[in-house]
Amino acid sequence: MKLFAIFGDPVSHSISPLMHNTAIKNLFLDACYTRYLLKNGDILREKFLTLKLSGVNVTVPHKEAAFRACDEIRGVASKIKAVNTIIKENDRLIGYNTDAPGFYEAIKEFKDAKRVLILGAGGTAKAISIYLKEKNHSVNILNRSQKRLSFFEENGFISYSWDNFKISSYDLVINTTSAGLSDQSLPVDEALLDKLFVSAKYAVDVIYNKNTPFLQKASDFGLKYKDGKDMLLYQGVIAFEYFFNHKFSQKTILKEMKKAF
Ligand code: NDP
Numbered sequence: 001m002k003l004f005a006i007f008g009d010p011v012s013h014s015i016s017p018l019m020h021n022t023a024i025k026n027l028f029l030d031a032c033y034t035r036y037l038l039k040n041g042d043i044l045r046e047k048f049l050t051l052k053l054s055g056v057n058v059t060v061p062h063k064e065a066a067f068r069a070c071d072e073i074r075g076v077a078s079k080i081k082a083v084n085t086i087i088k089e090n091d092r093l094i095g096y097n098t099d100a101p102g103f104y105e106a107i108k109e110f111k112d113a114k115r116v117l118i119l120g121a122g123g124t125a126k127a128i129s130i131y132l133k134e135k136n137h138s139v140n141i142l143n144r145s146q147k148r149l150s151f152f153e154e155n156g157f158i159s160y161s162w163d164n165f166k167i168s169s170y171d172l173v174i175n176t177t178s179a180g181l182s183d184q185s186l187p188v189d190e191a192l193l194d195k196l197f198v199s200a201k202y203a204v205d206v207i208y209n210k211n212t213p214f215l216q217k218a219s220d221f222g223l224k225y226k227d228g229k230d231m232l233l234y235q236g237v238i239a240f241e242y243f244f245n246h247k248f249s250q251k252t253i254l255k256e257m258k259k260a261f
Contacts, residue, residue: 002031003052004243007038007066008059015260016057019236020243022260023253029244041065045093048086055087055243057236063123070095079130079155082123085239096242099124100131102235103206110202110224113172114138117196119187120177121148121159124206128176129157140170142188144177167192169199173218180205180212187214197221208232233257 006016012035020033031054038047041062048056048069058066063082067073070086070093077083077097085096107113116132118125121143129139129152141152141159152159160166173196179187186193193214197203203218208228218225237253 002029002054002243004031004033004055004057005036005051005053006033006057006059007036007044007047007062009037009039009061011035011037011059014059015232016059016236019233019257019260020240023240023256026256026259027248027252031243038062045069048088048093053088055085055239057239058084058086060123067095069093076100076127076131076134080127081151082126084235085242087242096239097127098235098238098242099231100127102233102238103128103231104131104135105234105238106226106228106230107172107202107204110172110204111135113202115168115170116140116172116174117142117170118174118176119143120175121152122176124176126151128174128206130155133157140168162188165192167195170196171200172202172204173197173200174203175205175207175212175214178207180210180214181207184213186217190217193217194221197223204228206231229261233261 006014017033017035024031044065063084066083067081073095075096077095080097083095085098087094116137116139118129118141121141132139141157142165144162146161149159175187177187179185203223203225205212205215206228215225237250237257240253
């Protein structure tokens, strides 16, 4: 039996085990997916090997540690410098980032959005920005503080902190901050968000299963919008493809994994 897991801290809230086990069961695979509370990212590789895992997903705060733990990085993960999916191939650990293509798949109905503003500058913002840029979208970053902007500047993005933001017109505004996750706050000043939403067509919040104040405002302005649930689903679908070596199409995996919701 193949064993898979999600590594994170915290990890008890994750619905990845339910998503993957639902697909595993419905596709009659000899496998199981569990969760592992990993406190120390430095021992990620050792844990992967001693637990005899075939693959893992990695969540907060270990995606950078996962990047360092792999023997080889494939695809867009090498630019993002963060890994959320690892598989074992001939005793070597191969790292991928499925958050980025998962996000892109989730917003396919918004793909005519050329000018994009990403709020926040953490791990999720890095993954999304790099991928959207590769797909020829024009991406700007706006973060509360200056400290995390160097990654974006080095990668050629126009990036602002709240102190020096010069407003322009964007088709799509994406919230990647945790504002609104466990409170009722907005990711930027309300008057500024009103101005952004007047000219925007679409809004996405990566927080899932919650009508955040950001999404509520998008709705008030008549924008098309969505939360992070589909991103979560698609990153899982793409990871599952890697876990089972592309034995199943995305369409088949999606159909089965969706049942977990
Ligand atoms: P990070 O901790 O790496 O980054 C958080 C960013 O948000 C930072 O730029 C921080 O600014 C900013 N921020 C935090 N709080 C506030 C606030 N109250 N107001 C304004 N800015 C704020 O987080 P991640 O990128 O890992 O995750 C961000 C969110 O994405 C989480 O809510 C997480 O649940 C969600 N997520 C969803 C996924 C999905 O599949 N749907 C996948 C992964 C993440 P500063 O630099 O100034 O501190």
